[in-house]
Every structure is written in structure tokens, then in C-alpha cells.
Ligand SMILES: Nc1ncnc2c1ncn2[C@@H]1O[C@H](COP(=O)(O)OP(=O)(O)OP(=O)(O)O)[C@@H](O)[C@H]1O
């Protein structure tokens with residue numbers, strides 16, 4: 001065995017700076033994906049069938065193809081489709097948002113369907129119009145139930161975000177790889193990157209648990 | 220005030236209401252009784268369009284609510300409904316439950332709506348529960364909040380679908396008391412119930428539904444003492 005972690009100590013700050021990049025992608029893509037997910041889930045439960053078909057087709061495409069393919073299509077395909085090369089960061093956020101939107105829409109749809117049908121009837125009986133009812137009565141209850149599933153999706157996103165290193169976004173993964181190439185030793189920086197991802201995931205898990213606990217207290 | 224003419228409702232092939240006609244005067248308290256599956260709930264739910272009638276006319280205060288052009292939300296503002304299982308909004312406090320529709324649907328100011336809400340809470344005997352969440356209330360308390368929530372919209376008529384059927388026996392009385400005082404205050408009420416004692420005591424009229432047909436429509440004294448149809452006699456024998 002030939003391991004020397006002291007050799008990468010000077011490069012650690014460089015790798016650590018990747019956390020900012022990783023989190024930025026995950027947060028922005030997660031937010032966009034969340035709103036897209038709400039929209040798609042509303043399509044799915046809509047009485048207008050074409051909206052439902054569109055949302056179902058969208059979901060099946062984004063769930064049925066590899067994320068890395070979606071990422072590369074958007075990044076390398078952009079000059080052919082929109083005429084110019086988009087930034088790697090933009091491509092990363094875009095593909096992750098579009099992809100997680102598909103998964104999140106399924107989670108939210110299930111959450112909405114799990115809300116007691118009587119809630120909708122009570123709101124309707126009071127004359128509450130559909131959009132208001134969705135926003136004030138149904139969604140808050142649905143989101144509360146699916147919080148653990150949403151947190152899981154967020155955690156998956158954090159780990160999967162490592163593939164953006166493929167299009168040269170300098171996230172944690174990419175930086176670890178660069179340091180490895182520099183020093184001719186890959187094991188140590190990659191282990192360090194792994195440690196960072198693990199800590200991020202643990203932190204997210206704890207935050208999720210804390211939010212859940214607070215939610216349950218309000219019952 | 221409410222005129223129902225030849226109301227029909229089917230679910231697919233199943234014909235649940237087979238031509239119901241009735242008229243209900245302002246301030247009248249009507250008990251709707253009948254065997255399970257006879258269409259009582261469906262009849263009630265047609266009156267606020269939770270179910271869309273297949274044929275027939277329903278006229279409430281001069282508006283034909285089955286007309287495609289009528290605004291369904293406006294109709295529902297005018298028709299309060301209380302459900303067997305309360306259906307309070309669990310993520311809102313008791314006060315917020317009562318305030319929500321007057322503020323968001325009727326556009327009352329917060330002050331107006333709150334003043335009314337507190338008055339209603341006094342009326343149903345729950346002033347001390349304003350800031351509790353429904354999850355902490357007993358069944359009887361929940362149902363009283365649900366009544367207050369419906370009343371907050373100042374409806375012209377109140378519909379009750381078995382309001383005490385999901386309650387433990389010791390809580391039935393507190394809810395019936397609230398309903399009785401509401402009846403005395405002149406509210407028009409249509410109540411689907413299995414509480415024969417309550418129907419006899421508090422109702423001005425009894426409607427007996429069987430198999431989607433309005434078999435009898437009479438005063439409680441008349442109905443309970445001399446039911447005309449065989450079906451009603453059989454039903455009463457089982458109930459009493
Ligand atoms: N949404 C629906 N879809 C299909 N069938 C329905 C629906 N709602 C009610 N039914 C059927 O219509 C019939 C009448 O139902 P309804 O609920 O009006 O009876 P009910 O008199 O209120 O009975 P109960 O005393 O048990 O509440 C029943 O056979 C029921 O299964």
C-alpha cells in the first residue's frame with residue numbers, strides 16, 4: 001500500500017471550495033425542480049386530459065433515460081438547437097431541474113391523492129374556488145406528508161450532482177479529479193471528496209429530520 | 220325558498236334518485252330519513268352541487284342552480300354543509316378554520332371576520348378553543364366547529380349529513396343541542412339523520428326516502444304515528 005494523505009493537504013482548500021459549486025447547483029436545480037414538480041403534478045390531477053398526458057409523457061421520458069445523457073444533450077446539443085454554447089453551470093442546473101421535476105411531480109401527485117377527499121369537499125362546500133383550495137387547503141397538507149420523500153430526492157440530487165464534472169463544472173468531484181491528476185495519486189483526493197459528499201448528505205438528513213420533528217409538533 | 224322538481228341522479232348505470240320533488244319553506248327544519256343506500260346523501264349533495272344532477276330542477280331563493288350559467292361557487296356560499304366526518308382543515312387552528320372562507324371567499328376584512336368568528340364560537344360553546352388545532356378536539360367539539368365554520372358564511376340554508384353518526388354516544392347531545400338552538404333561531408335546515416328522537420322533536424317535517432323515491436313527506440307526528448307506506452313501517456320498526 002502506498003497511501004499518503006499529507007500529500008493532498010495543500011489541495012484540500014481547493015477541493016473544499018467545490019462545495020459551494022455543488023450546493024449552488026443542487027439548491028437552484030432543486031428549487032426549480034420543485035416548482036416544475038408542482039406544476040406537473042397539477043397537470044396530472046387536472047380534469048383536462050391533454051395536460052395529464054403531457055405531464056405523464058414528460059415524466060416517463062426523464063425517468064426513462066440516463067441523467068448523464070440528458071446533461072450531455074443539453075450541454076453539447078445547445079449549439080445545434082439554440083445556436084450558441086451555454087455555460088456548463090447553466091446546463092448542469094437546467095438538466096438537474098428538468099430531471100428532478102419529473103421525480104418530484106410523482107411524489108407531489110401521490111401526496112395530493114393521499115389527502116382525504118373530504119378536505120376538497122369541505123372547501124368546495126364553502127365556495128372556495130379551485131386554485132385557492134389547492135394552494136391553501138390541499139397543497140399544505142400534501143407537502144407535509146411527502147416531506148421525507150422530498151428530502152430523499154434532494155439527497156439523491158446532491159450525490160448525483162457529481163456527474164456535472166463530466167462537462168467541466170468545477171464541483172467537488174471535478175476538483176478532486178484534477179488534484180489527483182496533478183499529484184499522480186487519485187485515491188486520497190477521491191476519498192476526501194467522498195468524505196465531503198457523505199458529510200453533505202448527513203447534514204441534509206439531519207436538517208430533514210429536524211424539520212419533520214417541528215412539523216409533527218404542530219399537530 | 221327551495222324548490223326541487225323531478226330530480227334525477229345516476230352513477231353510471233345505478234339510478235340513485237328517481238325523480239324527487241319537494242319544496243322547503245324558509246325557516247323550515249326538515250329531517251331526511253331512510254334506509255342505507257336510499258339516496259339521502261346524494262339528495263343532499265345535489266343541493267350544493269357536490270353532485271351534478273342528471274335531470275330536474277333545483278331552485279334556491281329564485282336561482283335555478285342546475286342552470287349551466289349559474290356560478291357554482293356563489294351557490295355554495297349560500298348553502299352551508301356539515302359532514303359526518305367533520306372535515307376540518309387540520310393545518311389551521313379552530314379560529315382559522317372559521318375565518319378562512321369569509322375572508323378569502325367573501326372578502327370580509329380580518330376584523331369583521333374575527334368578530335363574527337368569536338361570536339359563533341360563543342354560540343357553539345367553544346370560545347376557549349379558538350387557538351387549538353382540530354387534532355386536539357373531541358369529535359363533538361370538532362363537529363361544533365364545523366357547524367360554526369359553515370355558519371360563518373351566513374348561508375341561507377344549512378345541510379347536515381348524519382352530523383352525529385361518527386360521534387361517541389356521550390357527544391351526540393352537545394351537537395344536537397347546537398342544532399336545536401340553530402333551528403330555533405329560524406335557520407332553514409335539511410338534516411339527514413338516524414336520530415329518530417331528534418327528528419321527532421326538532422323537525423317540522425320528515426322526508427322518508429327509499430330506493431331513490433320520496434315515499435313520504437309529512438309532519439313528524441303524522442309520520443311517526445301513522446306511516447303510510449309499508450316500507451316506512453318496516454324501517455321504523457327496525458329503528459325504534
Ligand atoms: N360517487 C358515487 N359513485 C358511485 N356510486 C355512488 C356514489 N355515491 C353514492 N353512490 C351509490 O348511490 C347509492 C346511494 O348512496 P347515498 O350515499 O346517497 O345513500 P345514503 O342514503 O346516504 O346511505 P347511508 O345511510 O348509508 O349514508 C348507494 O348505492 C351508493 O353506493
Ligand SMILES: [Mg+2]
Nearest residue numbers: 259260261380
Ligand atoms: Mg349517506
